[in-house]
Amino acid sequence: MWEEEEELQLKDTSRMIDVAFRIECKTLPYDHACDLSNEITKNLPWLLDDQLTGIQTLHGPESGNGWVRSEKEEIFLSKRTRLILRIPRGDIDKVRELENIEINVLGNNIKIGKSTTKTFLIVRDLISRFVLCDKDETEEEFLLGVKKELLNHGVSIKKAICGKAKSLTINGKSKITRSLMIADLSKENSVLLQDTGVGTGRIYGCGIFLPHKSIDAVSGFKED
Incomplete structure (x- = not known):
């Protein structure tokens, strides 16, 4: 029990937290990081104020969650794919302004849905x-x-x-x-x-x- 309490306390010490958004999008080019970032920061320009704020690229199951590069340079996204932003804890309410908007990344429409917060997993690797x-x-x-x-x-x-x-x-x-x-x-x-x-x-x-x-x-x- 004390180990679980210790880990909960450690998670609460983090300055940043992940916010995961549901999305609707079928495919994206593999090399989409910059275009995705630019579209999101157009809607939330304050994300550029903190150099630790991050926007994770999107990945489908066949790409090994991003470790394997698609030979066809195209990623097929599943319903389980999430758009994840790593932000300061104090900005959680502000980042939820992304909910229910639609962006276009390299000709592909992405509908952004509801979000949930995810504390860091405490792992060795x-x-x-x-x-x-x-x-x-x-x-x-x-x-x-x-x-x-x-x-x-x-x-x-x-x-x-x-x-x-x-x-x-x-x-x-x-x-x-x-x-x-x-x-x-x-x-x-x-x-x-x-x-x-x-x-x-x-x-x-x-x-x-x-x-x-x-x-x-x-x-x-x-x-x-």
């Missing part, structure tokens, strides 16, 4: 689908840069692995990103990294940490 990086840096250089940045947040990471470089279009320019998994985090650091993220570009879905698909995401974990 976190992953970010897209982390902006320099096109010329090696995997080792990328991971070293991540390690240095997280040390500035007071987080010393033990295990980290990155994926292959892939492109993402932001404001008409091709940017290079890598996926990133960080493992063996303490409970406190798990919450902290979901709060702060890594790198830049949260508003385009970059640097946002999510629970890795594992038993930890279901049942939490115990410290050794």
Whole structure:
């Protein structure tokens, strides 16, 4: 019982929170992050005021929730797909102004429905689908840069692995990103990294940490 109470207290310490909106949309191009962000911030321009505010890209079940890039460059969305914004807790009521509006992203209409809030899951392993990086840096250089940045947040990471470089279009320019998994985090650091993220570009879905698909995401974990 005390572990459950401890985790509830830790969740309440986070500055940010996820707000998940129901949507109606059948398909989207894989590379839609910037256009989705621009359409949402047209309706809620204040989202640009906080660099930690993030808009997650949309993913269908066949794309492995975003880890696998579609060969056809098109994503088929299911009724379970949610539009998720990571925002400061104090902005929950303001962000609900998105409910019941319709936006158009790259020729595809998206009807935005009701929303629910989601506190962070406290898990040992976190992953970010897209982390902006320099096109010329090696995997080792990328991971070293991540390690240095997280040390500035007071987080010393033990295990980290990155994926292959892939492109993402932001404001008409091709940017290079890598996926990133960080493992063996303490409970406190798990919450902290979901709060702060890594790198830049949260508003385009970059640097946002999510629970890795594992038993930890279901049942939490115990410290050794």
